[in-house]
Amino acid sequence: MYLKHISLINFKNYDEAELSFSEGANAFSGDNGAGKTNLLDAIHYLALCKSYFNPIDSQQIKQEKDLFMIQGIFDKNGNEETVACGVKRNQKKQFKRNKKEYQRLADHIGLFPLVMISPNDIALILEGSEERRKFIDNVISQTDSRYLDELIVYNKNLLNRNSLLKKIAETGKYDPYLLEIFDEQLVSSGKIIFEKRTAFMERFAPIFNQHYSYLTDDAELVELVYDSPLQKGNFAELLQQAIEKDRILQRTTTGIHKDELIFSVHRMPLKKFGSQGQQKSFLIALKLAKYSFLYQEKGFKPLLLLDDIFDKLDDKRITKLMKMVSEEDFGQIFITDTNSARLKDVFRNIDVDLNLFNIKEQQVHHEQN
Template sequence: MILKSLSLINYKNLDNRSFDFNKNINCIVGNNGIGKTNILDAIYHLSFGKSYFNPVATQNIKHGEDFFVIQGDYIKNDLPEKVVISLKKGQKKIIKRNGKAYDKFSDHIGFLPLVMISPADRDLIIEGSDIRRKFIDSVISQSDKAYLLNIIKYNKVLAQRNALLKYFALNHTYNADTIAVYNDQLTEYGTKIFHKRNAFLKAFIPIFKAHYHNISNGNDTVNLVYKSDLSENDLKILLEQQINKDRALQYTSVGIHKDDLAFDIEGYPIKKFGSQGQQKSFLIALKLAQFDFIKTQSKVKPILLLDDIFDKLDEERVAQIIKLAGEDSFGQIFISDTHAERTENIVKQAHQSYEFFKL
């Protein structure tokens, strides 16, 4: 799959820009704050229908303007594909594929597989469990529509159950039968999600460990540990056991929305015991494993976005990754950097065609 061209109108700090890309490696270079990352984020937006960095859609419109438009022209499975995303203030975002608007944004997820590696990925280590759940869901959803649909359904029922718990508290009332209906629905969707996450991680963890071994030269023992309430008991039983607590808290305290993924090095949390270099290698390995998993599942090489990659790794490590491009491990790659000469010296080692875009 190749992104042939990109056109932007009023996206973030970019007013009207167009780019024709190389099918192998594309380097976007320039000073900080000039818009390099915004170009990569626009490419991400075309795959996921949202920004990687700012989930508030209207905040991606250029200051002083009322709308943005992103257009990408692709070749996928030897066929041309055009995706356009537009948003006007006060209106709903529109995603079109080949001129036809999607009824549901979720139908678009996975059509343009993509992996982003960014300094912002450090949130996976330092922030709460919600970020890590979203990572798991993002990887699985790109190749499993049923899983994405179950996530959407589960979150909808969860919101309804939480609203009901608040209603009970405000009105000093309680209806066990109504709660039981929501418990059944959460159990149905949550159990499917739990089993899928479990199966995914069993396949994913060995890939991750292999990448970390290569990046770190085998110096550390790392692991990912899936933590879920459902590992201990059936969700329906857990919901029934926790009902008094839930009524007091006015929200649902157990379920797959509380799952977490522990990041360990030598058996300890990498957040506390990992050096900065170890944390960077851990995140790169995580994202390269994501790439491999999606490539295997979708039978398509995802687009790989390397945002400010030298912030994460030294030049030797970056060269290792780019070298893989020359071995046909990756498809199309986009790199942003502040130093054109440094980037060019490394991409030459891939012995692939490349294009430079200086902002």
């Protein structure tokens, strides 16, 4: 699978843009703020129905315009697939595949798997556990449609249970039978999600270790550990044990919404004790492991988007990484950098053809080889 062509209208800083891509390495070069990352984000929209950076669709519309449109043509097993996304201010997002509009965007997730590596990924290390749960959810959702359905149901039931706890606190009226109904609904979807996350991590952690070892020449001991309240007991019993605490805090304090991924280097928390280089290598290994897992599950290669990843990596690791992702285990690559000469040198050194676009003043110029 690869993206052959993309066209944009009023997307972020672009009035219009049309680009055709090679099946291998494609690069966008230009100054900071020129719009390199916006092109990657447009590709992310086509694959996953949303921006990688901003959840509010209307904020992707170019200033003083009323709508944006993105259209892409994918080659999938020799067949062309056209995907189109349109957003008008104050209207519902439209998403179409081969001119047929989706009733549920969830049905699109996983058809065109994609992995993005970006400086924003540092939030996975520095921010709260929600960021790390999102990472797990994003990977599994691209391979298991039932997982995404169960996650939607769980979050809805969690919201209902929390609303009931607040109502109990406000009115003083405690109906244990109604709470029991919410508990049963939460347990039903929660157990399925927990089992799927557990099975995923059993496969994912060894893949991550392989990628990290390759990037760092086995220089460091790192660990990636899944931690969940449901590892400590039956979910229904955990909810019962926590009921007094839940009533005081007016929210559900146990469940898969409290799951965590623990990152460590030399058995110390990566957030506190990892160097910038170690954190960068950890994040890249996470994303490459995600790529490998999706490839194994889907049976074809996802798209790989690399946004400004040369920052904080030394030349040796840059060359090693580029050589790795340009080999046969990887498919189509999109990469951004401010330095076109560096891009050319890196790909020349590993003997890989590069399809290069230079961006200046919101205009995209294809550089001929």
